[in-house]
Amino acid sequence: MPIAPKNVLVTGAAGFIGSHLCDRLISDGHNVIGLDNLSTGHIDNLPSNFDLCVSDIRDDELKVVIADLRPDLVFHLAAQISVSVSAREPEFDADVNIKGSLNLLEGLRSAGLNQTKLVYVTSGGTAYGAPEILPATEITPVRPLSPYGVSKLVVEQYLPVYEKLAGISYAIVRLANIYGPRQDPHGEAGVVAIFSRAMLNKSSMQIFGDGTDERDYVYVSDVVDAVVKVGDSDLTGPYNVGTGFGTSTNRIFEELANRTEHSEAAVHGPARLGDIKKIALDSSKAKRELGWEPKISLEEGLKRTVEWFEKNP
Ligand SMILES: NC(=O)c1ccc[n+]([C@@H]2O[C@H](COP(=O)([O-])OP(=O)(O)OC[C@H]3O[C@@H](n4cnc5c(N)ncnc54)[C@H](O)[C@@H]3O)[C@@H](O)[C@H]2O)c1
Numbered sequence: 001m002p003i004a005p006k007n008v009l010v011t012g013a014a015g016f017i018g019s020h021l022c023d024r025l026i027s028d029g030h031n032v033i034g035l036d037n038l039s040t041g042h043i044d045n046l047p048s049n050f051d052l053c054v055s056d057i058r059d060d061e062l063k064v065v066i067a068d069l070r071p072d073l074v075f076h077l078a079a080q081i082s083v084s085v086s087a088r089e090p091e092f093d094a095d096v097n098i099k100g101s102l103n104l105l106e107g108l109r110s111a112g113l114n115q116t117k118l119v120y121v122t123s124g125g126t127a128y129g130a131p132e133i134l135p136a137t138e139i140t141p142v143r144p145l146s147p148y149g150v151s152k153l154v155v156e157q158y159l160p161v162y163e164k165l166a167g168i169s170y171a172i173v174r175l176a177n178i179y180g181p182r183q184d185p186h187g188e189a190g191v192v193a194i195f196s197r198a199m200l201n202k203s204s205m206q207i208f209g210d211g212t213d214e215r216d217y218v219y220v221s222d223v224v225d226a227v228v229k230v231g232d233s234d235l236t237g238p239y240n241v242g243t244g245f246g247t248s249t250n251r252i253f254e255e256l257a258n259r260t261e262h263s264e265a266a267v268h269g270p271a272r273l274g275d276i277k278k279i280a281l282d283s284s285k286a287k288r289e290l291g292w293e294p295k296i297s298l299e300e301g302l303k304r305t306v307e308w309f310e311k312n313p
Contacts, residue, residue, distance in 0.1 A: 072115070
């Protein structure tokens with residue numbers, strides 16, 4: 001059944017996940033406006049005629065954009081996303097992730113948008129810390145181990161409060177580790193992008209720690225599917241978006257080395273502050289309530305990602 005076109009605001013639109021989400025929303029026929037300060041996002045990730053406001057989520061301009069557009073739906077993805085930056089500069093991390101999100105909520109409140117739904121995209125990979133039982137479900141206690149994990153989680157707690165204060169309905173999507181085309185290989189996160197690019201360029205790279213740490217890798221198109229399903233529903237959340245199993249950094253290295261014909265052995269460096277040992281997310285709730293489950297296997301996703309980096313050096 002065709003979906004009625006909506007006015008949609010996407011923060012972090014020029015980023016890795018945000019740009020794929022915008023492509024999908026546009027092809028679904030929605031009127032999409034993005035906001036991004038281009039700190040890690042790139043204008044080239046977006047279609048040439050895309051309506052992007054280059055601005056910071058902490059600025060008053062966000063409130064003007066909200067008042068003008070009066071969005072039916074807001075996807076909030078703009079964030080400081082690096083765990084290690086958050087460990088070095090926790091005040092900066094909190095400023096962007098908490099204060100920026102509050103500025104968005106206040107923008108919705110001051111525009112009186114009590115019919116708007118806000119979908120908050122956050123990190124299941126850091127919210128649960130290092131749980132004893134894996135994969136983590138939505139009722140696993142949240143015990144983040146990094147300032148980034150805390151700042152992303154704090155915003156989750158404001159959402160029911162703003163629903164009471166201003167009638168803003170919301171849903172929370174807790175993502176595992178996402179990979180795919182357009183992920184920034186220059187950042188400190190996104191091991192698939194960093195290794196793919198370094199292997200193809202024959203430049204140096206290192207594995208932090210012994211490489212036995214495990215993450216739950218989900219291909220970006222599957223994530224977009226989940227986020228759109230949440231936005232289209234009346235459900236609130238939180239919803240985990242993961243595959244339910246972890247893959248070690250060593251295995252990612254080996255798979256990518258095979259695909260790129262990289263023959264040098266991995267170089268190991270010291271483990272990073274704030275990184276966790278193992279995480280995987282149980283998404284049974286998303287399957288049950290949204291009919292979502294990941295479709296792209298790790299092998300297929302890595303193949304597509306390497307092909308994209310080959311074409312986009
Ligand atoms: N990639 C992952 O594995 C992953 C996992 C869990 C959660 N998430 C969440 O998904 C969202 C998107 O992450 P991503 O991987 O696409 O990262 P990204 O860095 O590519 O995207 C973030 C975007 O936000 C923009 N941005 C940053 N600070 C801003 C500010 N102050 N004002 C306006 N724009 C700002 C950046 O320029 C960038 O375009 C984030 O909220 C992140 O916490 C990502």
